[in-house]
Amino acid sequence: MSKQLFLGDEAIAQGAIDGGLSGIYAYPGTPSTEIMEYVQGSKQAAERDIHRQWSSNEKTAMEAALGMSYAGKRSMVCFKHVGLNVAADSFVNAAVTGVNGGVVVVSADDPSMHSSQNEQDSRFYAKFAMIPILEPSNQQEAYDMMYTAFELSERVNTPVMLRITTRMAHSRAGVEPRPTKEQRVVSLPEDPRQFVLLPAIARRNYRKLLAMQDVMVDASERSPFNSYTDGPKRSMGIIATGIAHNYLMENFADGQCPYPVLKVSQYPLPRKLVERLYAECDSIMVLEEGAPVVEELIRGYMNNGKPVHGRLDGTLPRDGELNPNLVAAALGSPRAEGGPVPSVVKMRPPSLCQGCGHRDVYEALNKALEPYGTGRVFADIGCYTLGALPPFNAINSCVDMGASITMAKGAADAGLQPAVAVIGDSTFTHSGMTGLLDAVNEGASITVIISDNSTTGMTGGQQSSATGRIIDICKGIGVDPDHIKVITPLKKNLDENVRTIADELKHTGVSVIIPQRECIQTASRKAKAAAKTE
Amino acid sequence: MKNDIVLAGVGGQGILSIAAAIGHAAVSSNLNIKQAEVHGMSQRGGDVQSHLRVSDRPIASDLVPAGGADLIISVEPMEALRYLPMLAPSGWVVTSTTPFVNIPDYPPVEDVLAELRQLKRCVAIDADAIAKEAGSARASNIVMLGAASTFIDIPFERIEEGIRALFGRKGEQVVAMNLKALRAGRAHSEGQR
Numbered sequence: 001m002s003k004q005l006f007l008g009d010e011a012i013a014q015g016a017i018d019g020g021l022s023g024i025y026a027y028p029g030t031p032s033t034e035i036m037e038y039v040q041g042s043k044q045a046a047e048r049d050i051h052r053q054w055s056s057n058e059k060t061a062m063e064a065a066l067g068m069s070y071a072g073k074r075s076m077v078c079f080k081h082v083g084l085n086v087a088a089d090s091f092v093n094a095a096v097t098g099v100n101g102g103v104v105v106v107s108a109d110d111p112s113m114h115s116s117q118n119e120q121d122s123r124f125y126a127k128f129a130m131i132p133i134l135e136p137s138n139q140q141e142a143y144d145m146m147y148t149a150f151e152l153s154e155r156v157n158t159p160v161m162l163r164i165t166t167r168m169a170h171s172r173a174g175v176e177p178r179p180t181k182e183q184r185v186v187s188l189p190e191d192p193r194q195f196v197l198l199p200a201i202a203r204r205n206y207r208k209l210l211a212m213q214d215v216m217v218d219a220s221e222r223s224p225f226n227s228y229t230d231g232p233k234r235s236m237g238i239i240a241t242g243i244a245h246n247y248l249m250e251n252f253a254d255g256q257c258p259y260p261v262l263k264v265s266q267y268p269l270p271r272k273l274v275e276r277l278y279a280e281c282d283s284i285m286v287l288e289e290g291a292p293v294v295e296e297l298i299r300g301y302m303n304n305g306k307p308v309h310g311r312l313d314g315t316l317p318r319d320g321e322l323n324p325n326l327v328a329a330a331l332g333s334p335r336a337e338g339g340p341v342p343s344v345v346k347m348r349p350p351s352l353c354q355g356c357g358h359r360d361v362y363e364a365l366n367k368a369l370e371p372y373g374t375g376r377v378f379a380d381i382g383c384y385t386l387g388a389l390p391p392f393n394a395i396n397s398c399v400d401m402g403a404s405i406t407m408a409k410g411a412a413d414a415g416l417q418p419a420v421a422v423i424g425d426s427t428f429t430h431s432g433m434t435g436l437l438d439a440v441n442e443g444a445s446i447t448v449i450i451s452d453n454s455t456t457g458m459t460g461g462q463q464s465s466a467t468g469r470i471i472d473i474c475k476g477i478g479v480d481p482d483h484i485k486v487i488t489p490l491k492k493n494l495d496e497n498v499r500t501i502a503d504e505l506k507h508t509g510v511s512v513i514i515p516q517r518e519c520i521q522t523a524s525r526k527a528k529a530a531a532k533t534e
Numbered sequence: 535m536k537n538d539i540v541l542a543g544v545g546g547q548g549i550l551s552i553a554a555a556i557g558h559a560a561v562s563s564n565l566n567i568k569q570a571e572v573h574g575m576s577q578r579g580g581d582v583q584s585h586l587r588v589s590d591r592p593i594a595s596d597l598v599p600a601g602g603a604d605l606i607i608s609v610e611p612m613e614a615l616r617y618l619p620m621l622a623p624s625g626w627v628v629t630s631t632t633p634f635v636n637i638p639d640y641p642p643v644e645d646v647l648a649e650l651r652q653l654k655r656c657v658a659i660d661a662d663a664i665a666k667e668a669g670s671a672r673a674s675n676i677v678m679l680g681a682a683s684t685f686i687d688i689p690f691e692r693i694e695e696g697i698r699a700l701f702g703r704k705g706e707q708v709v710a711m712n713l714k715a716l717r718a719g720r721a722h723s724e725g726q727r
């Protein structure tokens with residue numbers, strides 16, 4: 001087969017399809033979104049009837065994938081790193097239940113926070129759950145890993161994590177695909193109680209998981225993705241994980257590093273190879289994208305062995321993405337950069353699209369709040385978070401998906417009045433609904449604005465799980481129908497919208513205001529598609 | 535051969551189409567390629583960049599090392615300047631002179647152009663005007679690709695094929711118009727290298 005130009009995300013998706021995938025479950029999040037989008041657009045996936053619908057959040061995705069595994073088939077879950085926080089309960093327990101069909105969890109980290117609230121490193125979670133990690137260094141490896149990861153999962157009887165970072169996800173290179181494997185058929189687990197985590201069974205399963213650790217280390221030691229390349233300069237041995245290996249090799253024009261190099265792309269760490277490097281070299285340099293996970297292990301709390309260099313001793317920055325220049329400097333031979341950025345260059349932050357309904361919402365909200373002063377708007381995550389920037393300066397928090405409603409409630413409990421929450425439709429169904437139930441149960445005095453643009457805008461306009469049903473959901477949760485107000489966020493409605501919001505700010509108890517107008521990006525895409533089919 | 539290219543612009547200006555056309559040309563010339571794109575938050579009108587590396591030898595890093603870019607292609611003049619730390623001493627800047635003003639403190643255009651004039655190896659062209667002349671104002675990114683093609687070590691015919699591959703689905707007329715824009719752009723830099 002010939003080479004195809006794939007994004008890292010696409011290579012993973014095609015590797016999964018070719019590896020015998022039966023179902024992909026995901027919630028959008030940069031930089032993981034294109035994995036699901038590729039499978040959704042794949043003719044092959046349609047022919048093979050692979051399940052490929054978005055889930056309401058990462059936890060429901062993880063659980064559905066585990067259910068498919070229970071039924072004997074191969075499944076995968078994809079999300080961005082913070083999605084793993086949401087899925088953590090099922091993720092950690094899935095390591096204890098074990099699997100029937102193979103399960104692969106793709107967690108996409110975002111060091112330097114290009115599109116995220118933090119730069120947490122997913123490898124901590126995999127270590128916590130005691131499962132193997134695959135961390136590709138290039139697109140072909142990403143494909144090959146995904147192609148074989150289901151078997152690894154079935155062999156070690158746990159989910160396997162495929163950990164990628166932004167550059168891996170969103171960089172394109174040639175990939176050579178392999179022949180497509182058959183899907184597995186429905187088959188129940190041999191032990192009907194494998195997935196019943198009652199204490200007695202959980203204890204037994206957990207001991208099995210502990211015993212499996214040696215098998216996982218052995219698999220890493222034999223893995224084709226890990227390699228030891230000797231070099232003549234033994235003053236330093238280098239451990240380079242995942243994509244950091246590329247930044248290392250970039251600094252040697254002939255592709256030959258003079259130091260011994262252990263490339264790690266499969267965890268737990270290949271113990272024998274690490275021991276060899278440590279024994280044969282005077283010091284160790286650890287290059288890894290993300291947190292100093294490996295470095296901390298090698299160094300130990302007392303740090304009383306050979307010198308270990310990396311992010312912890314200042315050889316590399318403690319935060320942010322790596323690049324060839326940072327690695328060159330760490331190796332002691334910094335590269336010359338080009339000229340400085342001239343002072344005429346100004347920052348160009350992202351902003352809400354012209355004509356976006358969120359703009360009209362903030363304009364009206366700011367007006368309605370004028371009598372009370374600023375500092376009382378708890379927002380959430382989505383395009384509308386850009387309301388934090390000028391000219392709106394409209395919001396005071398953005399923490400994690402769903403936190404707007406619950407933080408507003410907590411502030412109202414403390415006595416802040418009025419207290420306002422602003423949340424998008426997709427975020428509301430992801431994890432805002434349960435918070436609204438808390439508020440209703442206690443009659444908390446909050447004004448919740450669900451800015452409903454019928455899509456998941458920030459991540460590129462994926463379907464939003466309850467489009468057209470937001471009002472009914474609020475009624476079902478128990479919000480007083482007299483205090484559910486639907487408005488249309490348009491310039492011409494400004495005065496009327498300000499009045500509606502102002503009235504609800506005075507209400508004691510829960511109010512929900514639902515501004516409804518479709519995202520202009522998805523609307524114009526739909527219009528274009530419609531024009532084409534005419 | 536090795537061409538390390540940084541593409542610059544503002545979210546929505548179509549730098550990924552330029553990258554895709556070069557990528558196609560590189561693959562059909564049996565060259566190795568790595569292309570790091572920006573998706574996500576900054577696509578909402580923020581500054582965006584893409585790193586494109588083409589070589590006849592294996593490529594290690596997805597990112598161009600700072601100070602190592604042979605070419606900066608920018609569809610916006612201030613954005614060209616933002617990436618000067620990426621440029622190699624012998625590198626070229628090929629940029630459009632049409633500003634994209636979506637921030638309140640955008641500097642006077644004359645100041646931006648004056649900075650560009652200070653660069654030793656810079657081709658600054660009015661891509662919008664050239665595109666309009668060629669038949670479509672929307673093809674200014676393709677004009678920029680044409681102007682940049684002089685500095686890319688891939689046969690021009692392959693880049694033309696890249697355009698055909700990119701726009702083929704939209705019909706022969708769109709292909710012809712974009713090819714015209716490509717050639718018009720190239721005419722503005724030919725012989726400058």
Ligand SMILES: Cc1ncc(C[n+]2csc(CCOP(=O)(O)OP(=O)(O)O)c2C)c(N)n1
Pocket residue numbers: 027028029030058080082083086381382383384401423424425426427428453455456457458459464
């Ligand atoms: C736990 C978690 N999952 C996913 C994301 C990525 N993400 C950020 S905003 C967003 C979509 C928000 O959609 P919506 O609430 O409808 O607002 P819109 O962008 O459409 O205005 C997603 C999926 C995240 N930040 N955190």
Ligand code: SF4
Pocket residue numbers: 351352353355356357358383453457458519520521522578
């Ligand atoms: S993508 Fe849609 S929701 Fe996001 S800013 Fe643009 S119009 Fe608004």
